[in-house]
Amino acid sequence: MRSALMAALFAAALLASPAALSSAARAEQPPPLSKGQSLYVPVYSHISHGNLDGRGKPSELLLSSMLSLRNTDPAQSITVTSARYYDTAGKLLREYLPKPLVLGPMGSSELFVEHKDKTGGSGANFVVEWKADRAVNVPVIETVNAYFFGTQSVAFTSPGRPIHPNP
Template sequence: MPVYSHISHGNLDGRSKPSELLLSSMLSLRNADPSHPITIRAARYYDTDGKMLRDYLTKPLTLAPMGSSELFVEHRDKSGGSGANFVVEWTSDRPVNPPVIETVNAYFFGTQSVAFTSPGRPISPNP
């Protein structure tokens, strides 16, 4: 699940670096099954180098049928960098529709605003 702590923009400065815009990110977790709950077991946050920074869940989170929840990365938290990721683990005791998991990355200050979504996609667990 891509997360953008900041995005580069503008022109390169004297050190050949672009300007950076810090963003907040909301991880949206949505159970897309109308009949059965799912359990979110982990929501691990990784930085650009692939180092796990923290697990946002201290205990499993059950989402009711069609229920949702969100986790939030603050605007001032740039520890993840431009290539940050969430890895979300979920389970169900029966076959269900897969959840909809995405981030909403945003910046709203004064007259400037930027907002965009990043869709998640399944990855294989480590053996």
């Protein structure tokens, strides 16, 4: 009975693997070329952790956040036209780009939210808008949220997600 079960599981794994491979291969296909996007990028200016205190509040760890802007096109420039920073309530705190930022082919830049800046809260975010003259590879736009002190450290990325711009 046990060997029959093992044989059935092995056969099921063999039959499933072509589908799994094709879906994995599909996931690795490059996204379609684009002439621009608006992206929502999560920022974690602090994270809650630990146990609740006497007032029912968790401990908070303040993080810095670097918005990384990376042109992935080897032949064409892109222009980042806006990087608006919003707080947890959705209130616009500031525009990080006083003028458009041109990123040459394979070029990158970053914008920085300091560790001490907790105005955004745990639900802070950027809305980044970029454009190109021709359809190009979609850039990688994400935040790197980090805390380093002594032997303690935490760092993680938050990818940008395409959204529809305001009409």
